[in-house]
Amino acid sequence: MSATRIAVLGAGSIGAYVGGALIAAGADVTLIGRARMCEQVALHGLTISDMDGRNSSLSAAQVHCGEDPAVLAGAALVLVTVKSADTEGVAHLLAQYAAPDALVVSLQNGIGNADVLRRALPGRTVLAGMVPFNVVQLPGSRFHRGTEGSLMVEASPALAPWLPMFEVAGLPLVQRTDFVAVQWGKLLMNLNNPVNALSGLPLKAQLSDRDYRRCLALLIDEALHALAAAGIAPAQIGKVPPTRLSRLMRLPNWLFTRVAASALRIDSEARSSMWEDLQAGRRTEIDYLNGAVVALAEKFGLDAPANRRIVALVHQAQQGKDGGIRSRDLLAALHA
Numbered sequence: 001m002s003a004t005r006i007a008v009l010g011a012g013s014i015g016a017y018v019g020g021a022l023i024a025a026g027a028d029v030t031l032i033g034r035a036r037m038c039e040q041v042a043l044h045g046l047t048i049s050d051m052d053g054r055n056s057s058l059s060a061a062q063v064h065c066g067e068d069p070a071v072l073a074g075a076a077l078v079l080v081t082v083k084s085a086d087t088e089g090v091a092h093l094l095a096q097y098a099a100p101d102a103l104v105v106s107l108q109n110g111i112g113n114a115d116v117l118r119r120a121l122p123g124r125t126v127l128a129g130m131v132p133f134n135v136v137q138l139p140g141s142r143f144h145r146g147t148e149g150s151l152m153v154e155a156s157p158a159l160a161p162w163l164p165m166f167e168v169a170g171l172p173l174v175q176r177t178d179f180v181a182v183q184w185g186k187l188l189m190n191l192n193n194p195v196n197a198l199s200g201l202p203l204k205a206q207l208s209d210r211d212y213r214r215c216l217a218l219l220i221d222e223a224l225h226a227l228a229a230a231g232i233a234p235a236q237i238g239k240v241p242p243t244r245l246s247r248l249m250r251l252p253n254w255l256f257t258r259v260a261a262s263a264l265r266i267d268s269e270a271r272s273s274m275w276e277d278l279q280a281g282r283r284t285e286i287d288y289l290n291g292a293v294v295a296l297a298e299k300f301g302l303d304a305p306a307n308r309r310i311v312a313l314v315h316q317a318q319q320g321k322d323g324g325i326r327s328r329d330l331l332a333a334l335h336a
């Protein structure tokens with residue numbers, strides 16, 4: 001397979017994991033990231049690991065990492081892996097530097113990122129993608145995938161040349177024609193991001209607590225209500241159909257552990273990307289996730305009070321207030 005130049009725009013958890021897997025598969029990849037990230041790579045190389053025993057170590061010499069967006073000019077494929085608030089900014093970089101015929105794929109959460117890119121890049125091929133699995137950044141430049149699932153991308157003939165490389169990298173691209181449904185299906189899973197971030201716990205420990213799961217169930221029910229009003233049927237992303245998610249979350253612990261053992265394989269190290277943002281003192285994606293549910297509900301004359309309240313709680317936590325909320329207190333706050 002001939003090497004082809006791929007740029008990963010936003011080398012963080014997802015960018016380093018996907019980029020690293022592609023490099024390990026023989027692809028010619030450049031990571032575009034912050035100086036602190038590239039310094040770590042220069043020091044330790046890059047290690048990609050997963051819950052199924054994958055452990056690929058790349059030396060610093062194997063990983064091209066830099067801050068200069070001008071390298072976009074040589075890329076035939078650009079994977080956008082910045083957080084949602086940075087999409088507008090990288091869209092301008094793409095307009096300035098990327099080749100007009102480069103394929104741009106957004107591997108981001110939320111429902112509007114590909115549209116932001118499309119607006120800034122008229123006439124270019126921009127596809128929405130979806131990453132179902134979790135990646136956590138660990139010391140020593142190690143990026144660990146802690147949950148399961150396949151990458152999904154909007155179906156397009158432009159993907160054909162890239163499919164074999166992603167297959168070899170262990171990240172087969174599943175093409176979908178129902179991408180709005182896919183994005184909302186993923187967003188239902190992301191409604192747990194603020195619950196996880198505010199709990200301060202790893203995902204597995206947080207989901208083992210019934211009151212945190214009840215919080216998530218409230219958030220999901222409101223989202224399903226708004227989606228029904230909008231006539232959107234969210235796609236099933238994991239092993240549980242969207243309509244059964246909140247019932248599953250409300251089960252008592254003894255039953256949840258049994259049912260979820262097969263439905264939710266989660267590594268004990270896995271945490272949500274929003275937890276990483278709060279820890280790093282960065283702006284979170286709350287407005288693009290639970291905030292999108294509030295906006296959709298309002299558009300159809302509905303209210304989504306639990307989502308509205310958790311958006312406010314995360315805004316407070318971003319100011320350094322109210323980290324580590326106990327499950328009982330969070331449930332009471334969402335019911336208030």
Ligand SMILES: NC(=O)C1=CN([C@@H]2O[C@H](COP(=O)(O)OP(=O)(O)OC[C@H]3O[C@@H](n4cnc5c(N)ncnc54)[C@H](OP(=O)(O)O)[C@@H]3O)[C@@H](O)[C@H]2O)C=CC1
Binds near residue numbers: 015082107
């Ligand atoms: N982490 C996860 O497990 C998952 C994440 N996702 C989604 O994937 C997307 C990426 O998330 P994640 O990988 O966690 O994000 P990260 O914050 O780990 O990585 C993004 C990186 O891009 C950097 N960046 C921002 N703007 C630029 C720029 N102009 N040039 C170079 N680098 C830039 C950021 O730097 P800085 O911090 O300085 O802004 C950051 O280091 C999000 O939409 C997220 O919701 C989806 C599934 C799982």
Ligand SMILES: CC(C)(CO)C(=O)C(=O)O
Binds near residue numbers: 193272273
């Ligand atoms: C995979 C998942 C749902 C993990 O919480 C995620 O998308 C995130 O952390 O942003």
